[in-house]
Amino acid sequence: MINIRPMREEDIGGVMIIENEVCDFPWTPGIFSDCIKVGYTCSVLEENDEILGYGLLSVTAGEGHILNICLQPKRQRQGLGTRLMKHLLEQAQILKSDTVYLEVRVSNKGAYDLYRKLGFNVVGHRKDYYPSTTGREDAIVLAKSLK
Numbered sequence: 304m305i306n307i308r309p310m311r312e313e314d315i316g317g318v319m320i321i322e323n324e325v326c327d328f329p330w331t332p333g334i335f336s337d338c339i340k341v342g343y344t345c346s347v348l349e350e351n352d353e354i355l356g357y358g359l360l361s362v363t364a365g366e367g368h369i370l371n372i373c374l375q376p377k378r379q380r381q382g383l384g385t386r387l388m389k390h391l392l393e394q395a396q397i398l399k400s401d402t403v404y405l406e407v408r409v410s411n412k413g414a415y416d417l418y419r420k421l422g423f424n425v426v427g428h429r430k431d432y433y434p435s436t437t438g439r440e441d442a443i444v445l446a447k448s449l450k
């Protein structure tokens with residue numbers, strides 16, 4: 304059975320295996336730990352105690368921000384990212400967020416398509432926002448109103 308629950312410190316080892324496998328520029332364990340400590344919404348999606356993916360959301364002064372979302376490579380394209388995103392959007396609503404923002408690499412067409420399907424709209428462009436294997440890469444900024 305697949306369920307979504309809060310991320311705990313002891314999950315970070317399993318989270319880092321996915322993060323290191325999927326991302327060219329992975330977050331460090333300390334970043335995940337800090338997000339838990341400051342009280343951001345940090346969620347893991349698991350099946351029979353195995354972490355399949357995770358998503359993190361911060362909400363400040365009515366503004367939500369999806370900080371990270373990632374699935375094991377072999378569990379992508381099975382609707383789990385959609386499920387995790389819907390969970391984070393529900394949490395954002397509970398935390399009285401009016402709008403949720405996120406950034407995505409211009410090259411990440413799959414994630415971009417997922418966000419557009421979930422009702423996010425393009426609201427900006429940040430030049431050279433991300434490190435990339437060839438230098439820097441631009442970000443597309445998307446937002447979804449929850450009002």
Ligand SMILES: CC(C)(COP(=O)(O)OP(=O)(O)OC[C@H]1O[C@@H](n2cnc3c(N)ncnc32)[C@H](O)[C@@H]1OP(=O)(O)O)[C@@H](O)C(=O)NCCC(=O)NCCS
Nearest residue numbers: 372373374379380381382383384385406407413414416417
């Ligand atoms: C992006 C990510 C979270 C999406 O989760 P997912 O479980 O694979 O996505 P879903 O199965 O819910 O896909 C929903 C829709 O999004 C789009 N989509 C998602 N991944 C896609 C891909 N790799 N290529 C093309 N379209 C994709 C499709 O429209 C898809 O619908 P379809 O499968 O019916 O065509 C996941 O692929 C992932 O972890 N990628 C690596 C990390 C990453 O890029 N994170 C986002 C950083 S901004």
